[in-house]
Amino acid sequence: MTFAERVTHLAPEGAYHMLALAQALEAEGREIVHLEIGQPDVPTFANVALAGIQAIREGQTRYNPPAGVPALREAIAKDITQQRGIEVQAAQVVVGPGAKPALFFPTLALVRPGDEVIYPDPGFPTYAAMIGVAGGVPVPVPLREETDFAFDLEVFDRVVNERTRMIVLNSPSNPTGGVLSAQVLEHVADAAQRHDAWVLSDEIYARMAFDGVPVPSIAALPGMRERTIICDGFSKTYAMTGWRLGFGIMPEPLAERVGLLLTHSIGCTATFTQLAGLEGLTGPQDQVEAVMAEYQRRRDVLVAGLNEIPGVSCRVPQGAFYAFPNVSAFGQTSDWMATYLLEEAGVAVLPGTAFGQGGEGYLRLCFANSMENIEVALERMAGALTRIGMT
Numbered sequence: 001m002t003f004a005e006r007v008t009h010l011a012p013e014g015a016y017h018m019l020a021l022a023q024a025l026e027a028e029g030r031e032i033v034h035l036e037i038g039q040p041d042v043p044t045f046a047n048v049a050l051a052g053i054q055a056i057r058e059g060q061t062r063y064n065p066p067a068g069v070p071a072l073r074e075a076i077a078k079d080i081t082q083q084r085g086i087e088v089q090a091a092q093v094v095v096g097p098g099a100k101p102a103l104f105f106p107t108l109a110l111v112r113p114g115d116e117v118i119y120p121d122p123g124f125p126t127y128a129a130m131i132g133v134a135g136g137v138p139v140p141v142p143l144r145e146e147t148d149f150a151f152d153l154e155v156f157d158r159v160v161n162e163r164t165r166m167i168v169l170n171s172p173s174n175p176t177g178g179v180l181s182a183q184v185l186e187h188v189a190d191a192a193q194r195h196d197a198w199v200l201s202d203e204i205y206a207r208m209a210f211d212g213v214p215v216p217s218i219a220a221l222p223g224m225r226e227r228t229i230i231c232d233g234f235s236k237t238y239a240m241t242g243w244r245l246g247f248g249i250m251p252e253p254l255a256e257r258v259g260l261l262l263t264h265s266i267g268c269t270a271t272f273t274q275l276a277g278l279e280g281l282t283g284p285q286d287q288v289e290a291v292m293a294e295y296q297r298r299r300d301v302l303v304a305g306l307n308e309i310p311g312v313s314c315r316v317p318q319g320a321f322y323a324f325p326n327v328s329a330f331g332q333t334s335d336w337m338a339t340y341l342l343e344e345a346g347v348a349v350l351p352g353t354a355f356g357q358g359g360e361g362y363l364r365l366c367f368a369n370s371m372e373n374i375e376v377a378l379e380r381m382a383g384a385l386t387r388i389g390m391t
Contacts, residue, residue: 010132010133013126014353014354014355015037015354018036018338018342018349019036032342032348033373034369035349035367035374036348036350037366039235041370045239045280045287047280047283047284048276052275055271055276063268066259066260066266066267068096068247068274069271069275070090072095072281073090073091073247075281076093076247080230080232080249083207084219084220085217092251092252092255093247093249094258094262095245099235100126101248101258102231102233102248103231104130105258106229106258108130108133109254109258111131113135113136115135115137115166119140119167120151120358121142121355121359122324122353122356123143123168123173123175124170125355139159140358148178149177150181150184151188156187161195162195166200167192169188169199170202171202171203171215172206172318174355175350175352175359176317177318177320179209179215185216188218189218189224192224193227196227198228199229201218201229204236205236206232207292210318215319219249228250229248231246232247234277243273244270245276295321297371298367298371298374299317299321299323301375301378302323306323309378309381309386310386311327312329321366321367322364322366323365323367327385328362330385330389333351334360338350341380341384345380345381346380347381351363351364
């Protein structure tokens, strides 16, 4: 079958591929510890779920404005203004079914065939996918372990130019857990303004930082609000992955264009889902804080345990809920290592190359799992890795 060129580069997300392999082993009776899928292990908070249920009972199951329910757009604008120091109006907020529309649709609206788009490598696979679908030229910039997985600014300065239409940032990062410093953001902002480039800032993990580490937004820097798109959502912070609720914040003219893309592709996001999100945003936040404290406790155990395994080294992630250990000492590819750990240890992890070639030599482990499972995974991994030795 012949397909349009715009989709020939698309490939499955590595997490879903590894999940399928793990589930196949489970069907054979194997016990697998799942550290591959990046979603909270806690259920949707009770007040949020009940708000969604109540909305369905009240008949909130009909069409609504494509850009989102007005009350939710207003609440998002207020929250972002308070949390990140960026003056946001409701008209700048576009709600979608998940955060991915806030990545894909602004890219479709802005990137023209042949435009260059800089993005992090390793990084979320959708970045390269959306650039290709829009007809843009993907320009990966490596994230360096020695700088806590910040942009390699020397490479960035070499590749940014007058053809750069967009720069994609992600902080805290999937898969590395790194947080971009104010200094790095200022460097990128200066380049964006000099070259008249847009910045697409994926801030889905902005509420998920540890040890009091600040998570600044590039949109708060002088001159950046009018050229920045913020992508965010409810999946991670409020344990709402399956509800599919995200949003983008962008200059109003772009928000109108993205709203039209939503109109002609999705129509609208479910009303009851949006009302559940509204409760999450405006209701008590103590559950969010409690879950984050538990993630930090799990992070500390996982990272310490990984660093005790000969041949494994792992920096302490500053945000999100991922560890990104370096396993290059074993002399095998990341894909081989992930497959080996699944088959021999019964631990499902992702190869770093599921996030780009810059992830070679690394694995991604999600610590949004029980402490018991994390400890079992560490014991199994230690045993399996000692059997293959180092180069």
